[in-house]
Each structure stands twice: as C-alpha cells, then as structure tokens.
Amino acid sequence: MPTNEVPPRIAVIGAGISGLTCATELAERGHSMTVFDKARGPGGRMSTRRVPDLGVGDDFDHGAQYFTVRSPELTLRVERWTTDGVVAPWYARVIAICPDGIDESSRQTQRVVGTPGMNAICRRLAESLDTRFGVQVSAIEKNRDGWAVLDEAGDTLGTYEVVLCTAPAPQTEKLLRGIAPAIAERAATVRMQPCWSVLVAFTDPVRVDFDAAFVNSGPLSWVARTSAKPARETSPDRWVLHAGPRWSAEHLEDDADRVIEALLPAFFDAIGAPSSKPAWSKGHRWRYALAENPLDDGCLYDSSLGIGACGDWANGNRVEGAFLSGLRLAKEVEQALHR
Numbered sequence: 001m002p003t004n005e006v007p008p009r010i011a012v013i014g015a016g017i018s019g020l021t022c023a024t025e026l027a028e029r030g031h032s033m034t035v036f037d038k039a040r041g042p043g044g045r046m047s048t049r050r051v052p053d054l055g056v057g058d059d060f061d062h063g064a065q066y067f068t069v070r071s072p073e074l075t076l077r078v079e080r081w082t083t084d085g086v087v088a089p090w091y092a093r094v095i096a097i098c099p100d101g102i103d104e105s106s107r108q109t110q111r112v113v114g115t116p117g118m119n120a121i122c123r124r125l126a127e128s129l130d131t132r133f134g135v136q137v138s139a140i141e142k143n144r145d146g147w148a149v150l151d152e153a154g155d156t157l158g159t160y161e162v163v164l165c166t167a168p169a170p171q172t173e174k175l176l177r178g179i180a181p182a183i184a185e186r187a188a189t190v191r192m193q194p195c196w197s198v199l200v201a202f203t204d205p206v207r208v209d210f211d212a213a214f215v216n217s218g219p220l221s222w223v224a225r226t227s228a229k230p231a232r233e234t235s236p237d238r239w240v241l242h243a244g245p246r247w248s249a250e251h252l253e254d255d256a257d258r259v260i261e262a263l264l265p266a267f268f269d270a271i272g273a274p275s276s277k278p279a280w281s282k283g284h285r286w287r288y289a290l291a292e293n294p295l296d297d298g299c300l301y302d303s304s305l306g307i308g309a310c311g312d313w314a315n316g317n318r319v320e321g322a323f324l325s326g327l328r329l330a331k332e333v334e335q336a337l338h339r
C-alpha cells in the first residue's frame, strides 16, 4: 500500500483462530484492523477455562483438545510458536475405547497443544491487534461511508469499508442474511453439531494408564486428562469429558447439573475405574461445536460488497482448517483492495 494512502478500516467479528489469523495477516500489510468478540477474551472454541478456587492447577481446555498439523503454512507457524513457547507437542498415550476392547492405533498421531493452555495461540495473536471483548455484534448496516457495525443495544461500533465475520456458520448466516445473501446462503447449508463438555477435578488421581481416550460407545465421545498436557500443573487431577454429537443434541436444553449426573457415571463406566466423587465439576454447552458438513470453499468473500466470512466450517473443519481459512480470507481481501 502506498505510504500516503489512508488504510481501509476493516472489522473482524470473532477472536477465534480464524479471525485472529486473518486480522494479524491484514494488520501486517498495513490495514487498520478492529476485532470484536462477545466473549471476555480471545480463543473462541480454543478457549481455556480457569477456575481460581481450585488452587494450583486451575485450567481446563474445554473446547479444542489439541490440533494436528499437515499444511506447510501451519507447520511454519507452529515452528515459530514453539520457539515463542505458546505451543508444544503433546506426547500422550491416547487410546480408543471400543465395545470390543482397546485400540491403540491413534497413538501415532502427532498432536500439538497451546501452552500453558489451548488459548495461548489466540492470546499471542491478539496482543498486536485492536481488540474489543465483551461486545456482541448484532447488526451490520450500509451507510454513506461503508458498513456500520452495531452492538446489541443498537449503538454503533464504528464504520468500516470491509467487514469479515468469523462466527460459526449459523451465527454468520444470521448476521449476513440481509446484506450479503450469497454468503449467508452458503453458510446456511452448513449444519453444526453441539457438544456438552464436563470439566471435573479429583483430589485423588483417577487410576488409569492413559492420558486421553476416544470413546466409541455410550454418551461420551472423548475423555482427556487436561492436567497431563505439557506446561500444566498436574494437581488436582483435571479431566474434560465430551459427549458425542447425538447425545449432546438430545440433551441440548438439559440443565448442566443433570448433564454432569449422566456423564460422570458414563466416564467411570467407559474407563473401567472405580467411581469417585469429584472435588469440583462444571458443565459447558457448545451449541455450535463442529460442522457436520463443512464447506471446502476456503473462505467466502464478496469484493464488490466488502463483506467476507471464514472459519472452520468454511474450510474442512477443525483448528487447522480455521487457521487456513483465516489466511485465505486475508489474501483475498488484500488482493481485492489492490485491484
């Protein structure tokens, strides 16, 4: 961009991995970026929940558990983040608990986690950006100078030449329906599955010889000793239990305490350990956890409107898909602004 030009103002809705990747890429190219998120901090579905009352070890990765790295783009980034201390390999013993026994085949997968929590990457990315947390964007309206972004009270959060939405597909569809119908229609084709997550801490460690397990029967789909990940305090013994999409959908509106009552016995049943009373537990519902039928578009951008969308749901799912989707959207916006 020529130095005497005023950079276009760009709003990004969502401070998850896709939004922050997109925003940092564009900021590095000299664009004026503002990132809004309704949550209290960065991370989105890569958040880490802290429970100060628990004592020394007080963190739970209650959304994404780890990620895998296949693309050269993420490989390069992970090398940098490793040097910076915000990620580390997780050499875990991960098993699959099947109705007919234990399967060890997923043990070979190379897993990476944020350190000291899954949210570390997003926190690092957010450091260099203008971020506004605790702000829910409720509408985007055309005005004379561009797009006015409005909060829940209808107050303006500024006017921007470009607005990029990185919320899960149903929320993106709702925000863009009236202003970018083609993008909204694409987002509307994506079904997102819920996930009930139970966070639980035990004073006496649960007696099992693995760190995490895919669970292939009953209500659960995954259990992990979150305190066994690198750079975490090991005490108290902290576990994250994820219910499968079907069970989560059937119990979507259940009270969190009822969900804990159902999933704790299922946990002990699945791992074959004697049940014990947790020192602390909490249920967290992810209404939009994973896309059932993600797009392979990479990202969605209408350069004539200056409206775009990205996220895991637009690019094959999961952390790596979301990261690549954010990179791709930044590239498309950059190219369009220089045409």
Ligand SMILES: Cc1cc2nc3c(=O)[nH]c(=O)nc-3n(C[C@H](O)[C@H](O)[C@H](O)COP(=O)(O)OP(=O)(O)OC[C@H]3O[C@@H](n4cnc5c(N)ncnc54)[C@H](O)[C@@H]3O)c2cc1C
Pocket (backbone or CB within 6 Å): 013, 014, 015, 016, 017, 018, 019, 036, 037, 038, 039, 043, 044, 045, 046, 062, 063, 064, 065, 066, 067, 068, 135, 136, 137, 138, 166, 167, 168, 171, 195, 197, 242, 286, 288, 289, 290, 310, 311, 312, 313, 317, 318, 319, 320, 322
């Ligand atoms: C329970 C669970 C387990 C998972 N396990 C794994 C795993 O092991 N490995 C893996 O690779 N992936 C996993 N995933 C998926 C992974 O977390 C996501 O693919 C990835 O984090 C998505 O990033 P994103 O930036 O696309 O979206 P998000 O992280 O969802 O970011 C979107 C952001 O937009 C914000 N937002 C939404 N609407 C508004 C609004 N109106 N105004 C302001 N802000 C708004 C939200 O608060 C959120 O922070 C898991 C997800 C869940 C929920």
